[in-house]
Structures are given as C-alpha cells and as structure tokens.
Amino acid sequence: xxxxxxxxxxxxxxxxxxxxxxxxxxxxxxxxxxxxxxxxxxxxxxxxxxxxxxxxxxxxxxxxxxxxxxxxxxxxxxxxxxxxxxxxxxxxxxxxxxxxxxxxxxxxxxxxxxxxxxxxxxxxxxxxxxxxxxxxxxxxxxxxxxxxxxxxxxxxxxxxxxxxxxxxxxxxxxxxxxxxxxxxxxxxxxxxxxxxxxxxxxxxxxxxxxxxxxxxxxxxxxxxxxxxxxxxxxx
Amino acid sequence: xxxxxxxxxxxxxxxxxxxxxxxxxxxxxxxxxxxxxxxxxxxxxxxxxxxxxxxxxxxxxxxxxxxxxxxxxxxxxxxxxxxxxxxxxxxxxxxxxxxxxxxxxxxxxxxxxxxxxxxxxxxxxxxxxxxxxxxxxxxxxxxxxxxxxxxxxxxxxxxxxxxxxxxxxxxxxxxxxxxxxxxxxxxxxxxxxxxxxxxxxxxxxxxxxxxxxxxxxxxxxxxxxxxxxxxxxxxxxxxxxxxxxxxxxxxxxxxxxxxxxxxxxxxxxxxxxxxxxxxxxxxxxxxxxxxxxxxxxxxxxxxxxxxxxxxxxxxxxxxxxxxxxxxxxxxxxxxxxxxxxxxxxxxxxxxxxxxxxxxxxxxxxxxxxxxxxxxxxxxxxxxxxxxxxxxxxxxxxxxxxxxxxxxxxxxxxxxxxxxxxxxxxxxxxxxxxxxxxxxxxxxxxxxxxxxxxxxxxxxxxxxxxxxxxxxxxxxxxxxxxxxxxxxxxxxxxxxxxxxxxxxxxxxxxxxxxxxxxxxxxxxxxxxxxxxxxxxxxxxxxxxxxxxxxx
Numbered sequence: 001x002x003x004x005x006x007x008x009x010x011x012x013x014x015x016x017x018x019x020x021x022x023x024x025x026x027x028x029x030x031x032x033x034x035x036x037x038x039x040x041x042x043x044x045x046x047x048x049x050x051x052x053x054x055x056x057x058x059x060x061x062x063x064x065x066x067x068x069x070x071x072x073x074x075x076x077x078x079x080x081x082x083x084x085x086x087x088x089x090x091x092x093x094x095x096x097x098x099x100x101x102x103x104x105x106x107x108x109x110x111x112x113x114x115x116x117x118x119x120x121x122x123x124x125x126x127x128x129x130x131x132x133x134x135x136x137x138x139x140x141x142x143x144x145x146x147x148x149x150x151x152x153x154x155x156x157x158x159x160x161x162x163x164x165x166x167x168x169x170x171x172x173x174x175x176x177x178x179x180x181x182x183x184x185x186x187x188x189x190x191x192x193x194x195x196x197x198x199x200x201x202x203x204x205x206x207x208x209x210x211x212x213x214x215x216x217x218x219x220x221x222x223x224x225x226x227x228x229x230x231x232x233x234x235x
Numbered sequence: 236x237x238x239x240x241x242x243x244x245x246x247x248x249x250x251x252x253x254x255x256x257x258x259x260x261x262x263x264x265x266x267x268x269x270x271x272x273x274x275x276x277x278x279x280x281x282x283x284x285x286x287x288x289x290x291x292x293x294x295x296x297x298x299x300x301x302x303x304x305x306x307x308x309x310x311x312x313x314x315x316x317x318x319x320x321x322x323x324x325x326x327x328x329x330x331x332x333x334x335x336x337x338x339x340x341x342x343x344x345x346x347x348x349x350x351x352x353x354x355x356x357x358x359x360x361x362x363x364x365x366x367x368x369x370x371x372x373x374x375x376x377x378x379x380x381x382x383x384x385x386x387x388x389x390x391x392x393x394x395x396x397x398x399x400x401x402x403x404x405x406x407x408x409x410x411x412x413x414x415x416x417x418x419x420x421x422x423x424x425x426x427x428x429x430x431x432x433x434x435x436x437x438x439x440x441x442x443x444x445x446x447x448x449x450x451x452x453x454x455x456x457x458x459x460x461x462x463x464x465x466x467x468x469x470x471x472x473x474x475x476x477x478x479x480x481x482x483x484x485x486x487x488x489x490x491x492x493x494x495x496x497x498x499x500x501x502x503x504x505x506x507x508x509x510x511x512x513x514x515x516x517x518x519x520x521x522x523x524x525x526x527x528x529x530x531x532x533x534x535x536x537x538x539x540x541x542x543x544x545x546x547x548x549x550x551x552x553x554x555x556x557x558x559x560x561x562x563x564x565x566x567x568x569x570x571x572x573x574x575x576x577x578x579x580x581x582x583x584x585x586x587x588x589x590x591x592x593x594x595x596x597x598x599x600x601x602x603x604x605x606x607x608x609x610x611x612x613x614x615x616x617x618x619x620x621x622x623x624x625x626x627x628x629x630x631x632x633x634x635x636x637x638x639x640x641x642x643x644x645x646x647x648x649x650x651x652x653x654x655x656x657x658x659x660x661x662x663x664x665x666x667x668x669x670x671x672x673x674x675x676x677x678x679x680x681x682x683x684x685x686x687x688x689x690x691x692x693x694x695x696x697x698x699x700x701x702x703x704x705x706x707x708x709x710x711x712x713x714x715x716x717x718x719x720x721x722x723x724x725x726x727x728x729x730x731x732x733x734x735x736x737x738x739x740x741x742x743x744x745x746x747x748x749x750x751x752x753x754x755x756x757x758x759x760x761x762x763x764x765x766x767x768x769x770x771x772x773x774x775x776x777x778x779x780x781x782x783x784x785x
Contacts, residue, residue: 067423071450071781072476074427075521076560082542097423114373115420115428115449117395122421138452144469147460148453149380149387150372169560201395216375216392225395226375232388 052189059103059129060186063179066102066126067095071109073136073169085172092179099125104182106175107161110138110145111152113229120201120227123159131186133178134161137168144168153234158199201225252323255289256282267493267718269312269322276329279337280363283311283325287342291315292323293625295343297719297747299732300353302383307334307359311346312719312732312747316625316639319646324719329359338364345628348755356381356455371448371784381455400434401442413441416766420449424529424770427780431757431773438765443758451784458744463491463710464567467744472561474746475782478517478549479725481510481556484565489649490720490731491567494712500701501651503569508651509585509688510555510564512681517548518725519674519681522777526671527603529774530612537603544595547588554581567710569703574692582689589689592682596675604672613668617760617772620665627756630749631727632677633776636670638663643723655687667768667775674777709739719747726750726777746785750778 069077080087087093096102099122111119123130134155137143142153155161162185165178205222207213220226249270253260259282262273274282286292292313299310311325329336338361339346350361351370358379361367369376373393378385400415418424418431425431428449434442454470461467471483485507492499499507524541528534549559554575556564564571575581603609619629624637634641642659644652660676662669714737721730727749736742753776760776761769 068421069423069427071427071452072473072560075477079542079546083539084543084546099421110450110452112449112451113376113391113393114451117393118420118428118449121395144473145452145454145457148456149385150451150453171559204392204394212377212390212392215377219375220392220394221396227393227395228390229393230390233390 056187056189060183061091063092063104063131063183063186064094064096064102065092066099066105066122067097068105068122069108070111070115071138073108073138076169076172077106077108077135077175080172080175085176087176087179090176090180090183092183099123100127102126103129104131104133104179106133106135107139107155107159108135108169110143111155111158112148112150113152113227114150116152116158116199116229117201117225117227119155120158120199131182132159132161132163133175133182134164135175135178136170137166140164140166149231151231152199152229153231157234199227199229201227248321252286252290255285264324264326264717266324267716268720269314269324271310271324271326271717273326273328276327276336279311279325279327279339280342283313283339283342286313286323286325290323291317292321293317295339295345295349295628296721296728297730297732297745298339298346298349298353299719299743299745300357300359301734301743301745302331302357302381304383306330307336307357309336309350309353309359310719310732311339312730316641319641319643322719334359335362336360337362338367340364343628344623344626345752345755348751355379358382369448371451373448380453398432401432401444412436420446424773426525426773426778429754429773429778429780429783431769433766433769435766440761440764440766440769443761443769445754445757447754447780447783449784450780452781454785455744455746458487458746459741462739463495463712463741464706464708464739467491467741468565468567469561469563472563473781474748474785475518475724475726475729475750475779476560477521477725477779478545478552478560479514479779480560480562481507481514481552481564482518482722482724483729484562485511485650486720486722486724486729486731488565488567489722490718490733491710493720494716494718494733494735495567495706495710497568497704497706499569499704502695502700503702503704504651505688505691505695506570506574506702507565508655509685509692510552510562510570511650512684512688513548513552513585515681515725516678516685517545517552519678520545520548522674522725523599523603523671526771526774526777527609530771531606531608537599540595540598540602547591551581551585551588554584566703566706568706569701571702573700573702578692582693585685585689589682589686592678596679599675604668604675610668612767612771613666613671613775614664615666615668616764616768617667617670617775618665619756619760623756623759627759628752629727629756630752631723631725632670632673633727633753633756635659635661636673636775637665643721643728647721649722651688651691652684655684657683667771670775670777711735711737711739713737721747724749726779726782727753729782748782748785750776750780750782751785754778754783 139155142151145151163178163182204220204224204226259278260272264271294314294316297312307329309327314322353359355369414435416433420428420430430446432444458467471487472480474483520541524538527537556562621637624634640661657680662673712735717734719732721728730747732745734743760772
C-alpha cells in the first residue's frame with residue numbers, strides 16, 4: 001500500500017501495518033512508530049519530531065543578525081555579508097538595524113568603558129532567545145588594547161557570549177565558521193552559560209558606598225543607571 | 236628621502252617670526268620639523284592671531300598636550316594651507332600646580348575639540364574655552380589618564396542616563412517646539428559608534444553635537460608603551476581601519492624616520508607608494524558604498540559593487556602583505572619584504588585590476604553620480620565654504636571638495652610621489668556631491684600612481700632591490716627630540732607628534748587624526764538643513780570612529 005492508494009477505512013486487524021515502513025527503511029526497525037492512522041494518511045507528508053526540536057532547527061537556520069558595527073572587525077563583518085563570502089547562503093544574511101528584530105548579535109570590536117552600558121542596553125533590547133557571537137580578540141580579552149585604561153577586557157564582562165571567533169580581525173571565512181558553529185549549537189538547543197559576573201547596570205543608590213561613590217554623589221542622581229568599570233579587577 | 240633636515244636653512248623666515256613675536260617669545264624650543272617659540276599662557280591668543288593674520292599661518296594642524304615632571308605643555312602646530320612645509324610650533328608651558336592656559340578657540344575654531352581632548356586626557360585647563368568638558372572619556376571619569384599621577388587600577392563609574400535637550404529652555408514658545416533626537420551610538424548611519432545629539436524643529440536641524448569617545452581605545456597609551464622599532468607599527472593599522480592601514484603606518488614610519496634620521500631605500504619607497512595608493516582605493520570604495528547606502532538605502536547594487544571591487548584590492552594587498560586588513564607591512568626604514576614571487580604574477584594581478592578599473596568607475600558614474608535621486612540628495616546639501624574648512628582644520632577630500640587645494644603628497648612630498656605624474660583633485664562645489672566626486676576622481680589618480688609604480692618595479696634592477704635600510708635593533712633617539720610629521724591618509728592629514736625621552740619608547744606619542752577635525756565641522760554643514768541632509772553630510776565626511784576616538 002502506498003500513499004497513492006491510501007486505505008479508506010480502518011478495520012480488520014488493529015495491529016500496525018508495516019508496509020510503508022518496510023518499503024522506506026527496510027528491515028530491522030521495530031514498529032512502534034507506525035500506526036494505522038499514519039498509514040491512512042500515507043507516509044510522505046509527515047516528519048515526527050518534538051516541537052522544541054523543530055523550533056531549534058528553524059531558529060538555527062533563519063537567524064536575523066543585528067547590524068552592529070563597532071570597530072575594525074565590523075569591516076570584515078560587512079565583507080562577510082557582502083559579495084564573495086555572502087553569509088546569506090547559510091540563512092543568516094539579514095542584518096536588522098533594530099535590536100528588537102534581531103536574534104543574533106555579532107560583537108565586532110573593542111568595548112570601551114563608555115560603550116559598555118550602551119552595548120548592555122542593546123543586548124537587553126533583543127527579544128529572547130538571543131545569541132551572541134564575539135568577533136575578534138578584543139571581545140575575547142581586550143586584544144591588543146587590553147592594557148588600555150579605558151578598555152573592557154572582553155565582551156564577556158558585560159554580556160554572555162556563545163561563540164568566540166579569534167583573530168585580529170578574523171577573516172570572513174572564520175566568521176562564517178563561527179556562525180555555522182552557532183547554528184549547530186542552536187539546533188541542539190544549547191546556549192551559553194554566564195560564566196563570569198557581568199558588569200551590571202545598577203541604580204546609583206544601590207551601590208555600596210565607597211570613596212568613589214561619595215565623590216560622585218553630587219553629580220549622579222540616586223536612581224540613575226550606572227555601570228562600574230574596574231580595569232584592575234578583570235581577569 | 237628624508238625631508239626634515241633642510242629646515243635649518245630657513246633662518247630668514249625665523250628672524251621674521253622672531254621680530255613679529257618680539258618679547259612675547261620667551262624662549263626657543265625648536266622641533267625637528269619647525270622652529271618652536273615658547274610663549275606665556277596669557278599670550279596665546281595674541282600670538283596665534285598675529286601668526287595667523289600677519290605671518291599667514293592659517294592651519295592649526297594639531298594641538299599636543301603633555302606633562303613633564305615639572306610642568307604641563309601645550310604645543311600648537313601651525314602651518315599654511317598654501318605652503319605646508321612652512322611650519323612653526325607655539326609651545327605654552329604651564330605650572331603643575333595651576334595648569335591654566337589661554338584657549339586658542341577664538342582664533343582657530345578647530346582648537347575647540349583639540350583642547351577638550353587635552354583637558355580630558357592630560358588635564359590642562361583652558362581659559363575662555365566655550366565648552367571645556369571631557370570629550371573622549373565619560374563625564375564621570377576620575378583623573379586624567381595621560382597625565383603624570385594617574386592610577387589605572389582605580390575603579391570608575393560610567394552612567395547611562397537620558398540626554399536632555401540642550402536648547403529647550405530658550406527655544407520654546409507657543410508656535411514652535413523642538414524635539415531632541417539621539418542618533419547612535421548604535422545606528423546604521425553613523426558608521427560605527429558615533430553618537431549625534433540632534434535637536435529638531437520640525438524636520439529642520441537646529442542643533443547638532445557629535446558625542447564621541449565610544450571607541451576610545453587608548454591608542455596613544457598603547458604607542459607610548461611600545462618600542463619604536465617593532466611594537467608600535469601594528470597599531471596604526473587600527474586607527475583608520477577601513478583598509479587604509481598602510482597609509483597610517485606611513486605616518487608613523489615618516490615620523491620616526493625623521494626623528495632617528497633614517498634614509499629609506501628608493502625601492503622601498505616605490506613599494507610603499509604603490510601599496511599605500513591601493514589602500515586609498517579600498518578606503519574610497521568603502522566610502523562610496525556606505526554613502527550610497529546612507530543616501531538611498533542601496534544595499535543591493537552600489538554597496539555590493541564597491542565591496543566586490545574592494546575584495547579585488549584586498550586580494551592584491553593580501554598577496555603582498557599576507558593580511559587582508561591589518562597589514563603591519565611597513566618597517567622603520569622600509570617595508571617588511573619584497574614583492575611576492577613570482578613577481579610577474581603579482582604585477583600582472585595588479586595590472587588586471589588597473590585595466591578593469593576605468594570600466595568600473597564608468598559604471599559607478601552611470602549608477603551613482605548621474606542618478607537623479609542621488610543628486611537630489613547631495614547637490615547643495617551639507618555646504619561648507621573654504622574659509623570655514625580652513626578654520627576647522629579640515630583636510631583631505633573634505634577640504635578639496637570645498638576648493639582648498641591642499642594635499643600633503645604634493646605639498647610636503649614624501650615617498651615617491653614627487654617623481655610621478657598625477658594630479659591633486661579639487662572641486663569647488665563645497666557640498667556633499669563635490670566630496671563624493673572628489674573621492675571618485677582620486678581613485679582614478681591613485682590608479683595612475685599605481686600604474687607608474689608597477690612599471691618602475693618591473694624594470695627595477697635585481698641587485699638594487701633593497702627593501703629596508705640598515706636600522707639598529709634598538710632605536711634610542713636623543714632625549715627631548717621632538718618632531719611632528721604628517722602624511723596624506725585616506726581621510727586627510729594624519730600627523731604624528733613624537734617626543735623621545737632617551738629610552739627606546741616614546742615619551743609622548745600624539746596622533747592628529749583627520750577625521751577628528753573633519754567631524755567637528757559637522758555642525759557647520761548641517762545646522763539649518765533637513766535631517767536627511769545631516770545623514771548625507773555625515774556620510775560624505777567619511778569618518779572612521781577608530782580614528783576619531785583613537
């Protein structure tokens with residue numbers, strides 16, 4: 001019996017019929033997945049899966065990227081989107097200007113103290129589930145600028161990162177590889193744990209009082225958001 | 236071809252300057268590139284006005300600030316748009332206990348941002364300055380990082396607060412009301428992490444203030460921590476990072492070669508010239524592509540076309556240097572290595588690119604510059620006249636698009652440019668359109684230069700291919716040697732001020748970035764115009780935030 005000639009009624013034996021399965025996958029597999037109902041509809045239009053798994057698969061293959069240029073790496077990132085490398089081949093080539101429409105944020109460059117709170121805000125504005133690719137050495141450790149008085153030693157101080165792509169800057173091929181790895185992870189339902197305590201945006205009034213806080217008390221309101229930046233304390 | 240040494244001959248001019256300044260010059264502090272006059276902090280405006288009005292020094296190229304053990308010092312590097320090799324430095328020392336100096340802002344508009352930066356990073360205060368606040372670091376930052384006793388280990392607080400409309404109180408009545416609009420720091424039209432505080436009245440821009448510093452990654456500190464010989468050269472690549480790396484490397488190479496008196500072999504100069512012009516093409520292509528993206532949302536055609544051509548240039552540069560973007564190819568005294576073997580293939584590859592270029596440029600002209608929509612967006616928008624350009628110290632295509640005939644490759648020759656046939660492009664449109672056309676024509680001029688260099692390289696005798704001068708392993712220029720040298724980078728005059736302190740690392744390394752000065756002129760271009768024109772002006776300025784913030 002094939003799908004061209006479906007069974008019209010279910011009667012006779014209630015044991016599953018195995019004709020379709022046998023013709024598709026041959027011997028050796030037990031028949032718990034086959035039912036009369038399935039045979040009634042024929043085999044071809046159906047894939048049985050878990051909804052979560054299906055969603056992950058969809059997510060991984062249709063990622064909206066955030067159009068987010070910071071520094072040198074963003075030029076290579078543009079090249080990745082553009083002609084020749086064309087990351088759209090992997091269903092990840094739609095840069096969205098608004099974080100509200102984006103699934104994946106590629107962090108392409110050095111994060112400095114002044115930009116830290118802004119990046120955190122942009123990340124917070126992205127809808128769940130969201131993923132981050134850290135592009136280049138600066139997002140890993142601060143890269144060549146690690147010793148700078150103003151440089152955050154890695155984007156992971158501020159937001160969780162799923163995939164690190166090393167390089168200064170990474171070639172477009174490397175970024176594509178990173179994106180593919182991320183797709184793989186998403187398809188398996190994995191996401192990055194937050195491994196360090198990130199720099200948080202907190203209200204000024206909530207901070208424990210110390211010398212710096214006392215000094216700034218006149219300038220900053222109690223309920224203003226602030227981020228503590230501590231170059232020496234970072235790993 | 237070092238050019239710094241001939242300066243001492245120009246004593247006649249120096250006498251004239253001395254007569255002009257009279258007893259306001261309290262001492263001499265000569266730099267390698269120019270005579271330097273020390274003046275009192277209270278005489279700054281006076282002296283600068285005289286130098287500008289009487290002696291014709293109309294270009295305040297850079298303001299360098301630094302702290303010595305016993306004093307602060309501000310140096311105003313002056314030169315002339317008409318004659319770049321005629322330079323003078325005005326050195327203004329101030330005491331450690333009271334670092335207050337008169338502002339140069341009333342004389343040169345460009346001093347505004349430069350002095351804010353000096354205040355921010357070094358801690359010198361300027362009297363009469365219209366708006367002396369931090370520019371690169373957050374407002375709440377404690378201490379001045381390039382000053383003497385800064386402690387990097389201390390924690391800092393950065394705020395994230397709502398911005399206020401700066402002109403709300405005096406620009407509000409029954410009929411009209413203004414709206415405050417933040418553009419950036421995360422915005423597709425700002426070409427990176429620029430934040431533009433804009434106030435609108437309807438659709439008209441009434442106030443614009445670029446807020447920079449979102450990519451201030453301490454380039455000057457990094458360079459001051461590196462040794463002259465090898466550790467500094469990788470950093471210039473990352474200032475103007477749109478593949479203009481070699482042009483930036485040349486700025487540092489020129490400064491240190493001047494300071495340590497190193498003669499670069501001619502063969503290396505030809506390679507430098509060729510590769511630098513390739514970088515210029517790549518950089519201008521990106522400028523054109525992103526500008527088209529800004530003004531008519533063209534992601535599919537122009538943008539992709541320019542990136543296609545950039546890929547070709549990058550392939551050539553990768554063959555030569557081994558890198559797509561961060562080349563690190565120049566060395567003090569030459570370049571890292573000769574052309575790749577087989578040479579014929581490499582030269583052939585370059586020739587192929589040059590052969591295809593005219594057709595591509597014609598294509599761009601068909602699609603972009605003769606496009607009606609494009610012209611509507613660009614012609615007569617973002618107007619800035621030649622005088623304002625000079626006042627703001629704008630250089631590069633921004634100046635040349637306003638008819639200022641100023642190009643360091645010709646006016647202060649270095650490399651092999653002098654011996655080649657090419658023209659400086661100027662246009663007198665003064666608007667966004669003129670700047671874009673200027674860049675496109677410069678691409679053609681660069682192609683001419685490259686072609687001549689390829690010819691030269693092809694015929695260069697095999698036993699004379701010296702790629703590097705004989706440079707000591709450790710460079711230690713004499714203590715207190717100072718120089719300021721600039722080259723024509725993709726965006727304009729990129730200058731480096733170097734002071735040695737007798738060790739193998741610079742005592743002060745100051746970068747004069749063309750984008751920094753160009754961006755300052757944004758308000759002149761866009762106030763009173765419509766908001767879409769602001770975006771077009773921003774695009775035609777072709778800024779790179781890595782270079783603005785350094």
